[in-house]
Amino acid sequence: MPFVPVETPKCPKCGKSVYAAEERVAGGYKFHKTCFKCGMCNKALDSTNCTEHEKELYCKNCHARKYGPKGYGFGGGAGCLSMDTGAHLNKEEEGLRNGARLEPKRIAKAPEGEGCPRCGGYVYAAEQMLARGRGYHRRCFKCLLCNRTLDSTMHCDGPDREIYCRGCYAQRFGTRGYGHIGMSSLGLMSDIKDIEWQSDMAPRTAVIDVSKIQARPGEGCPRCGGVVFAAEQVLSKGREWHRKCFKCRDCTKTLDSIIACDGPDKEVYCRTCYGKKWGPHGYGFACGSGFLQTDGLTEEQIAAGRPFAPPSTTSILAPEGEGCPRCGGAVFAAEQQLSKGRMWHKKCYNCCQCHRPLDSMLACDAPDKEIYCKACYGKAYGPKGFGFGHTPTLVSTGDGTSTNLYADGKPLSGQRSSGGCPRCGYAVFAAEQMISKSRIWHKRCFHCSDCRKSLDSTNLNDGPDGDIYCKACYSRNFGPKGVGYGLGAGTLTMA
Numbered sequence: 001m002p003f004v005p006v007e008t009p010k011c012p013k014c015g016k017s018v019y020a021a022e023e024r025v026a027g028g029y030k031f032h033k034t035c036f037k038c039g040m041c042n043k044a045l046d047s048t049n050c051t052e053h054e055k056e057l058y059c060k061n062c063h064a065r066k067y068g069p070k071g072y073g074f075g076g077g078a079g080c081l082s083m084d085t086g087a088h089l090n091k092e093e094e095g096l097r098n099g100a101r102l103e104p105k106r107i108a109k110a111p112e113g114e115g116c117p118r119c120g121g122y123v124y125a126a127e128q129m130l131a132r133g134r135g136y137h138r139r140c141f142k143c144l145l146c147n148r149t150l151d152s153t154m155h156c157d158g159p160d161r162e163i164y165c166r167g168c169y170a171q172r173f174g175t176r177g178y179g180h181i182g183m184s185s186l187g188l189m190s191d192i193k194d195i196e197w198q199s200d201m202a203p204r205t206a207v208i209d210v211s212k213i214q215a216r217p218g219e220g221c222p223r224c225g226g227v228v229f230a231a232e233q234v235l236s237k238g239r240e241w242h243r244k245c246f247k248c249r250d251c252t253k254t255l256d257s258i259i260a261c262d263g264p265d266k267e268v269y270c271r272t273c274y275g276k277k278w279g280p281h282g283y284g285f286a287c288g289s290g291f292l293q294t295d296g297l298t299e300e301q302i303a304a305g306r307p308f309a310p311p312s313t314t315s316i317l318a319p320e321g322e323g324c325p326r327c328g329g330a331v332f333a334a335e336q337q338l339s340k341g342r343m344w345h346k347k348c349y350n351c352c353q354c355h356r357p358l359d360s361m362l363a364c365d366a367p368d369k370e371i372y373c374k375a376c377y378g379k380a381y382g383p384k385g386f387g388f389g390h391t392p393t394l395v396s397t398g399d400g401t402s403t404n405l406y407a408d409g410k411p412l413s414g415q416r417s418s419g420g421c422p423r424c425g426y427a428v429f430a431a432e433q434m435i436s437k438s439r440i441w442h443k444r445c446f447h448c449s450d451c452r453k454s455l456d457s458t459n460l461n462d463g464p465d466g467d468i469y470c471k472a473c474y475s476r477n478f479g480p481k482g483v484g485y486g487l488g489a490g491t492l493t494m495a
Contacts, residue, residue, distance in 0.1 A: 009023075009029075009030045011030065011031050011032050011035050012029050012031065012055035012056075013031060013032070013035040013039075013056075013057070014032065014035055016032070018030045018031065018032055022034075024036040026045075026047075026050050026052045026057060027052030027055075029052065029055060031057070036050070036057065037057065038057060038058050038059040038062050039056045039057055039058055039062075040058060040059075040062040040065075040066065041059060041061075041062055043059050043062075045057060045059060051063040053067060107119065107121035107122070108121060108122050109121060109122075110122045110123075116135065116136050116137045116140050117134050117136065117161070117162075118136060118137070118140035118141075118142075119137065119140055121137065123135040123136065123137055129141040129150075129151075129152075130152075131155060131157055131163050132157050132161075136163075141155070141163070142163075143155075143163065143164050143165040143168050144158075144162045144163065144164055144168070145164060145165075145168040145172070146165060146167075146168055148165045148168075150163060150165060154166055156169035158172070158173060159173065208244075210224055210226045210232075210242045210244055210245065211224035211225060211226040212226065213226055213227045214226060214227070215227040215228070220240075221240065221241050221242045221245050222239055222241060222245075222266065222267075223241060223242070223245035223246075223247075224242065224245050226242065228240040228241065228242055232244070234246040236260060236262055236268055237262050239266075241268070246260070246268065247268075248268065248269050248270040248273050249263070249267040249268060249269055249273070250269060250270075250273040250276075250277070251270060251272075251273055253270045255268060255270060259271055261274035263277065263278055264278065311347075312329075313327050313329040313345045313347055313348060314327050314328065314329045315329070316329055316330045317329055317330065318330040318331070323343075324343065324344050324345045324348050325342055325344060325369065325370075326344060326345070326348035327345065327348055329345065331343040331344065331345055335347070337349040339363055339365055339371055340365050344371075349363070349371070350371075351371065351372050351373040351376050352370040352371065352372060352376075353372060353373075353376040353380070354373060354375075354376055356373045358371060358373060362374060364377035366380065366381060367381065419440075421440065421441050421442045421445050422439055422441060422445075422466065422467075423441060423442070423445035424442065424445055426442070428440045428441065428442055432444075434446040434455075436460060436462055436468055437462045441468075446468070447468075448468065448469050448470040448473050449463070449467040449468060449469055449473070450469060450470075450473040450476075450477070451470060451472075451473055453470045455468060455470060459471055461473075461474035463477065463478060464478060
């Protein structure tokens with residue numbers, strides 16, 4: 001069947017096709033970037049100052065001038081009478097360019113065939129632009145169709161002795177049909193609406209049916225079965241395709257040697273469609289990490305399409321004492337983990353208690369020749385008692401027996417002295433001393449006399465009785481009493 005081109009939106013200002021690379025949207029209509037300007041003052045617009053009215057664009061000032069309210073207080077600020085409708089800006093005068101008025105120049109007319117081909121005036125050396133031996137004024141050296149200013153690198157001389165830009169030249173005099181659209185090599189130029197301004201000098205090419213000449217079974221194009229000639233063949237896995245047929249099986253995207261992927265069904269796909277249909281599925285595949293991509297497939301279909309056998313590390317056993325200490329299997333270089341000269345499988349290199357996966361930063365070698373994470377190693381082999389393991393809690397081995405050597409906070413043996421700790425009387429060594437009013441205490445004895453709360457330099461209070469208290473107990477025992485003290489203003493406490 002013949003190819004039907006995709007309809008492209010037309011610019012309301014110039015009536016030509018608008019493509020995605022140059023479109024500007026306003027009021028639901030798509031304009032060219034060069035046409036996106038005010039219809040009155042010719043000011044370039046953007047999304048912040050554009051106003052659309054009946055397919056015409058205006059800046060905010062001109063729209064208010066033409067369609068806004070009129071009369072006292074409008075248009076020129078409060079207290080001003082404005083009836084300006086912008087009629088002076090709507091005049092199509094040759095003396096206006098970009099909103100500025102230019103004084104007309106008098107150009108001396110040259111004899112027939114000697115002056116500027118566009119305006120007929122004399123062309124002097126300081127302003128001439130040459131094209132096919134003819135001299136143009138610099139201001140006249142523009143494309144006949146789009147009025148684009150040209151230079152020597154982009155102008156094209158047409159058969160009608162006019163000058164064009166490359167795009168307009170290709171549209172008016174270039175080849176038509178598959179593979180030709182201006183300067184692009186993979187397009188279809190068959191816009192019927194533009195046919196009235198295209199020249200008859202341009203060659204016309206009909207839509208070619210590549211399947212009309214059928215090849216013998218198994219020898220032609222895999223898509224249409226037609227004979228593939230050398231001028232149009234594209235190779236894929238030794239098979240010859242028509243350039244027209246070399247498209248993605250699912251999305252019909254035109255392919256080349258960079259993005260084409262051969263599927264197991266002997267079809268060709270783009271990379272995206274190949275990944276959706278034949279690539280890995282599940283968490284983290286196809287659409288980025290953290291995304292679940294199964295593309296409508298059930299777990300049974302995925303499992304049937306991609307069977308997966310869990311690797312067994314014990315299928316190849318090593319000699320006694322040479323393999324993995326955990327499973328006894330042979331350890332190969334690609335999966336080995338080292339610990340105290342012993343090789344482990346990466347799969348087996350985890351904590352023997354909580355089975356947490358380990359690495360060189362977390363692994364701890366234990367006396368039982370096993371490996372632990374740091375937390376489990378500390379529980380099994382670390383120091384016990386107050387302040388160890390999970391400060392400031394008491395860690396036990398789990399058999400119910402207490403490991404605290406000082407259950408009542410006092411040592412079991414030692415010498416008492418008059419200069420010892422005021423609480424227990426035993427000698428205080430430098431490693432455990434706490435100082436209060438020139439008195440030295442054990443660290444374990446340095447707590448409040450009433451509530452036994454552990455103290456430090458920030459909450460210590462020395463009582464008149466020679467003992468130490470926290471702030472709350474000191475206030476309760478030795479602080480002022482009465483209304484407003486102890487428990488907040490308005491409260492009577494005599495505790």
